[in-house]
Amino acid sequence: METRNSFVFDFDSTLVSIETLDTLIKQNLSGEDDRRKIDEITLRAMNGELDFSASLASRLRLSRAKTEDFAQMAARIEGFLTPGMDDILDFLARRGQKPFIVSGGFTQIVRPVAKLFGIPDEDCFANEYIADGNGCVVGVKEGPLAREGGKSEVLRALREQNRLPGTVVMLGDGMSDYQVYADGLADLFIGCGFHVARPNVRACSPVFVETTADLRQFLESLLNVQAQEGASSREPSSREPGPGGLGHPLIRSGPRSSRSRWCPWGL
Numbered sequence: 506m507e508t509r510n511s512f513v514f515d516f517d518s519t520l521v522s523i524e525t526l527d528t529l530i531k532q533n534l535s536g537e538d539d540r541r542k543i544d545e546i547t548l549r550a551m552n553g554e555l556d557f558s559a560s561l562a563s564r565l566r567l568s569r570a571k572t573e574d575f576a577q578m579a580a581r582i583e584g585f586l587t588p589g590m591d592d593i594l595d596f597l598a599r600r601g602q603k604p605f606i607v608s609g610g611f612t613q614i615v616r617p618v619a620k621l622f623g624i625p626d627e628d629c630f631a632n633e634y635i636a637d638g639n640g641c642v643v644g645v646k647e648g649p650l651a652r653e654g655g656k657s658e659v660l661r662a663l664r665e666q667n668r669l670p671g672t673v674v675m676l677g678d679g680m681s682d683y684q685v686y687a688d689g690l691a692d693l694f695i696g697c698g699f700h701v702a703r704p705n706v707r708a709c710s711p712v713f714v715e716t717t718a719d720l721r722q723f724l725e726s727l728l729n730v731q732a733q734e735g736a737s738s739r740e741p742s743s744r745e746p747g748p749g750g751l752g753h754p755l756i757r758s759g760p761r762s763s764r765s766r767w768c769p770w771g772l
């Protein structure tokens with residue numbers, strides 16, 4: 506029987522092709538000036554130059570977004586799914602793997618996608634908005650994902666609750682996703698440059714993929730290596746230690762793996 510591992514997906518620019526909050530906000534902006542400001546805030550946040558909670562608050566302030574805007578985005582989010590991602594989630598399900606979504610986006614938009622992929626609400630983590638009596642979104646509810654380093658907080662809690670089976674693989678396009686791995690809360694990080702390939706993420710990712718086809722191929726070989734490792738560990742005489750414990754040509758040493766020997770399976 507195959508080992509069950511945890512695959513933790515970022516949402517914006519990973520499972521879907523857009524930054525949902527920015528797309529939603531831009532619909533509400535008429536002036537080029539405001540649009541430019543939002544772009545600048547997003548870019549700085551994504552590059553790790555701006556505190557996450559500060560960027561979220563600034564974007565919400567600029568947007569004057571309403572709860573109905575969130576509902577409309579939720580209704581059409583299916584049209585923004587990253588092509589090939591359904592195949593990857595289907596592949597992971599067939600191999601008995603456990604997917605999670607951890608997002609700095611909003612529950613109202615993330616959950617419909619989780620549902621499509623068969624991921625239950627309890628394995629899906631995102632922010633909740635605060636609305637006033639007129640349906641205007643005026644803020645974000647207090648929670649780990651509204652804070653800097655929130656994804657690591659969520660993963661730490663899941664680990665403490667023994668809810669992350671096997672090896673924990675974090676996947677995403679941003680530095681906040683990489684941070685989970687850097688904080689030692691994921692065993693592997695896969696940088697995803699499907700829609701936007703950030704140079705600093707590419708530089709520190711032990712694995713970086715640009716297409717979902719490449720991701721699919723990598724995940725398949727990763728699970729096959731694990732299955733082989735499992736089989737050979739049952740026959741100790743035939744086992745040969747691979748370089749770094751995994752020997753996959755696409756995995757390279759990063760800042761974290763230079764501190765601790767890279768050995769993802771069977772930790």
Ligand SMILES: [Mg+2]
Pocket residue numbers: 515516517518519677678679
């Ligand atoms: Mg993202």
